[in-house]
Amino acid sequence: MIVRDRLNEFVMIEQDHHARISGEIFSYWQPEYFKGVKWKKSVLHAVANHDCGWKMIDQQPFWNDKKRAPYTFMDFPPPAKTLIYSSGINEVGSCDPYAALLCSEHYVRFQQHDETPEAKQFVTSEKARQHRLMTSITEFKQSLFDFHYGLLQLCDNLSLYICLNEPGVNKEKEFPFFRKGIPLPHTLHVFSKGVLHARWLDSHTIGLDEFPLKQPITVSLKQKTVSKEKISKQGLIESYLATPYETVGIRLVPTEK
Numbered sequence: 001m002i003v004r005d006r007l008n009e010f011v012m013i014e015q016d017h018h019a020r021i022s023g024e025i026f027s028y029w030q031p032e033y034f035k036g037v038k039w040k041k042s043v044l045h046a047v048a049n050h051d052c053g054w055k056m057i058d059q060q061p062f063w064n065d066k067k068r069a070p071y072t073f074m075d076f077p078p079p080a081k082t083l084i085y086s087s088g089i090n091e092v093g094s095c096d097p098y099a100a101l102l103c104s105e106h107y108v109r110f111q112q113h114d115e116t117p118e119a120k121q122f123v124t125s126e127k128a129r130q131h132r133l134m135t136s137i138t139e140f141k142q143s144l145f146d147f148h149y150g151l152l153q154l155c156d157n158l159s160l161y162i163c164l165n166e167p168g169v170n171k172e173k174e175f176p177f178f179r180k181g182i183p184l185p186h187t188l189h190v191f192s193k194g195v196l197h198a199r200w201l202d203s204h205t206i207g208l209d210e211f212p213l214k215q216p217i218t219v220s221l222k223q224k225t226v227s228k229e230k231i232s233k234q235g236l237i238e239s240y241l242a243t244p245y246e247t248v249g250i251r252l253v254p255t256e257k
Contacts, residue, residue, distance in 0.1 A: 001054075001061050002163045003072045010226050012061065012240065013163045015054035015073055017222040021162060022155040023048025024220070025252070028213040029151070033191045036144045039098060043148045046092065046099035047155045050106055053088020063236045070236060078114060082122040085111075089126070093133075101133045101145070102152050143187075150187040154196070157182045161198050161206070162221060162250050168203035199255065204248075207255035216253040223248065 002018055004011040026047045034040065062071040085107040093100030104126045111119040134140050161182065164175040171179060181195035192210035201207045222245050230239040
């Protein structure tokens with residue numbers, strides 16, 4: 001779950017809905033900035049489904065007693081988190097091994113510096129899975145895989161920029177990770193060097209200084225705004241289930257230079 005804490009309410013975005021935005025963004029990727037056309041459907045599948053393991057969990061979110069707020073993907077307990085990751089990779093892998101390999105690498109990088117026993121076991125298991133997949137995928141190329149993984153990272157971060165920030169927020173009040181721009185791996189220097197700068201132009205529009213998409217697009221942000229008062233009276237799960245989804249259109253456009 002992605003959660004924005006407001007004075008009297010929580011804005012809550014399910015992980016799979018965030019991933020779907022990542023997929024929407026990638027579906028408009030400039031062909032000239034893509035390598036390995038053979039793998040394009042697999043990359044799209046990975047980008048759009050990389051958080052599918054969270055689907056069932058986010059339907060009835062968990063309450064963090066210590067923080068007096070819903071658990072988020074950042075503070076969710078590690079033992080449960082690794083099970084969610086594994087489940088999602090299994091689901092993706094059931095129809096696309098290359099997409100599963102991308103998702104596995106995505107989560108391994110999240111967990112590789114976590115010293116908990118569960119995280120260490122997860123990394124060990126996923127490294128073994130990755131070896132099996134790499135040896136079974138015909139014409140696998142590490143350099144091409146690294147490029148495709150960089151695209152997954154970027155589309156994930158662009159969606160997180162949309163979901164973690166209050167619409168229209170000033171640069172200095174953005175979520176800390178994004179204030180100095182979105183870092184780009186060297187594999188994506190095909191269209192930009194080092195950092196992609198994003199900025200909210202208004203409450204429904206984000207400008208990108210380097211624009212890797214075919215055209216300006218509008219993505220659909222699906223969220224729930226849950227009253228804190230309702231949670232205190234009815235509990236988180238009941239309040240969340242009773243709150244309707246709302247869909248917000250967010251437009252991505254080139255920033256005028």
